[in-house]
Amino acid sequence: MPSIALMIIAASAPLTVVAGGVTTSFAVTGSLGVPLGFLLIALILALFAVGYTAMSRHITNAGAFYAYVAQGLGRPIGVGGSLVALVAYNTMQVGIYGLFGFQLSMFLEAKLGFVSPWWMWVFLCIVAVGVLGVNRVDLSAKVLGTLVALEFVAVIIFDIVSLSVAPEGVSMAAVNPATLFGPELGLILVFGVAAFMGFESGAIYGEEAKDPKRTVPRATYLAVAVIGVFYALSAWAFSVGIGPSQIVQASQEAGPDLMFIFMTEHTSVVVADIMTLLFITSLFAALQAFHNAVARYLYALGREGVMPSGFSRTSASGAPWAGSVAQTVIAAIVVAGFALAGDAFGAAESMFGELSFLYPVLTMFTWLTNTGAAGLVLLMGLTAFAVVGYFRKHPHNLSVWTTVIAPFVSGILLLVMFFMILGNFQLMLDQEVADATTFVLPGLIVAALIIGIVWGLALRRRKPAIYAQIGHGTEPGAYGTELIDVVPED
Template sequence: MTSAPTTSPRTGELGHRRLGVPSVTLMIIAASAPLTVVAGGVTTTFAVTGVIGVPVGFIVLAAALAVFAVGYAAMSRYVTNAGAFYAYIAQGIGRPFGVGASLVALVAYNAMQVGIYGLFGFQLSMFLEAKFGLVTPWWLWILACIALVGVLGVNRVDLSAKVLGILVALEFLAVIVFDIVSFVVAPEGVSTAGIDPANFFVPGIGAVLSFGIAAFMGFESAAIYGEESKDPKRTVARATYAAVAIIGVFYAFSAWAFTVGVGPTQIVEASQTYGPDLMFVFMNEHAPVIISDLMQVLFLTSLFAALQSFHNAVARYLFSLGREGVLHRGLGSVRAVSRAPWVGSVTQSAIAVVVTIGFVIAGEVMGLKNDFAPVEFLYPVLTMFTWLTNTGAMGLVLLMCIIAIAVIGFFRRDRRGLGAWSTVVAPGISAVVLFAVFVLIVVNFNVLLGQAETTAATFVLPALLIVPGILGVVWGIAIRTRNPELYERIGHGIEEAEAAAVEVEPQRRGI
């Protein structure tokens, strides 16, 4: 009798044992988009806050997230689920809260991913016009990119990992070249002003942390690839620690290089004048033009890498929820060949298309066309990118606060031989610190959105996170009453899949 796959391509398992620690670490780093953060995030933070000690902020945040990772990594040894946050909260606090968290996560990851499309389309359109005189609408390149990301999304995850690995390596190389040039130029000498704590603990520190935390978004995604890792019990923890350490040190050093290259007395004014273009303007002045052009191309590939990483995360969340029946079971489908969550991937691509078209139509209605008026021309950056990515960062920080509490709940009855540090103390500390950062984001939300005063967006965007979360909790409670069997599966997807495999095995043998 011919053999058959252990699970049906309709539902079941993702591709197993394809990702090692390096691959997962690269997935995480790709989501944080190193070149994008250094070129865009660092300069924006200098410009908006006026604080020179931005590099210290990255070290502080890296330390806080490393403490969070202690409990997160400990729980990852016992919970392996593509739903990550959803499964952790369901098993640590309760299934209804897990359902609520799943909807917050879906909104947050989609917001991060679709928001980055806005910056990608704008930057590519600008680059083509500046270099080749080709005038094109920003949304055209977004739609083309959505198609390419979607193709990779429905293929084997290790293919995405290889592509992202190459792009991330090139990003690092580009930023390292910038760092070296900065220390060589050093108009005011190799000043330590940027790494002096006295220049960090000043008014504006809250805004620095609010901006800075967005640079780390994606570091928590290691658990999403647990089911596809070679050794989930070790891979998730090691990749998370590696990513936090690499990202934190790299961002801090590169932000310091910015202060040295431009000069600590000039960095704020220069950032306010040039914004994300400051890195490329600087390289134009102090290096061959070809270097600056290559860096601009790598800036675009950096955005592409982040788009692919967040796309993969959304597809796996949808897969996990579909597999367990919390959302439509069709979302739990995987391709027979690649074992990729193809329905989740296509769904995420469709969401990106719809939201992009919505922003295009809104821009047309408001008359915000590419007519080179500063505010109007920057429309996709000032709205689509700024609004959505900051909303996504807010949601992910909120989820990390809840995750820290979930870790304590998970180990409350049985520490499984682990000490108090990883099961109680570290999660408790990280919960307090992350909640403080969340409050800072809320307080500084207008600043993050680039608004001088409160507008409808100040309330509507957070509501996009909070309302689905509340509805999800209510929905979870309703499931408990109406479908106890489904309720028991919430947050336990991999266990259900394994049970299903055991059931179909006798059928395959004709028993």
């Protein structure tokens, strides 16, 4: 359970969220309600987890959401959900590479005078993530566990320093409910939900857990509780350290550097440098967690014939090495594309000025991670309704709260949040004027869902034996033709 919980928390990248996510939320929303926003999102996700974890006790599948949606809403929608998951997890993972390469390159240049292209460090990181990815999850958990522990220590130190500095006193202004329930509520939720991405990934490791029916639910609840409370407390401490009257303006002016500027001023350069390094390792931890998620989705889809069977190959330790290698190749290709485009962008520096060096952050990181967040929110919304559908067919003597009320309400809230993300996508990309990316990027998510549904319907007509396996990869007889009899149910 601790290994899975650490993998979930690593995906949310605690130090990255506090340094980048909190300041971005304050800057864009212009509201002090960010700390309570984290708690509200945590409550929504905890509500979602009621049905989600109940379903995980009955379905153990590395495809997680894919299997849940397939068994709860029908196989075609399940295939659509699987493609949404692949697009979302891949874009989140590859997008984070942009920020990782930029931060490491800038840090080495500032401290050692070593000038290097951002993409060089990304390709080295891709190799490291790939090596860990082809091994059993325990190895990744040991590496990530150390990094996550150090992240928590760093943020706790920052919180303590913030509360001790408190230029306006230990003010409770940022935790006043009036700051949350205003016109900025929608924006607070839109920008805050990305901080929780990865919390849902516990079920992905179910097949590698010793006791998945107990481990996955416990790890999920532990992760959402720790993440929600920790982020809320840290965001409040951030407002106290800078001052409630100054936090919005300071966030708008300094962005993610605000934390490190603050620590330099009130501790020492050494402490700030250590935190910067931990910020970089925080990104590495998130990269590893999302890489593992993609590998396991590809494994589940390959095993059930929705994708080429080669993806179902595993190593001696049980890790899905073929899916891991595939994700590594995808990352390398996309990064190479952005690197080449970045060179062209840099060549036009006279046109873009000082923005050219921020290319991997302004494009690769911003575009892809926001796209991934939108996809995962949609996927969770579909899964919530799938819980209702599944327990309607298989009651299992559970309460109405667990099987209907909690998942239905959370599903409505998540879908509302998804449409809010779509409505604010231009703002999330920090665009003054909408352009093609404003529509193409979220369009990838919608297109993946539609293509998946069409592919599922095509499998039902052309390959009924494979269609019968969709979402049932670990069940007895899943590979037998006897399951063709269940096709008419969909």
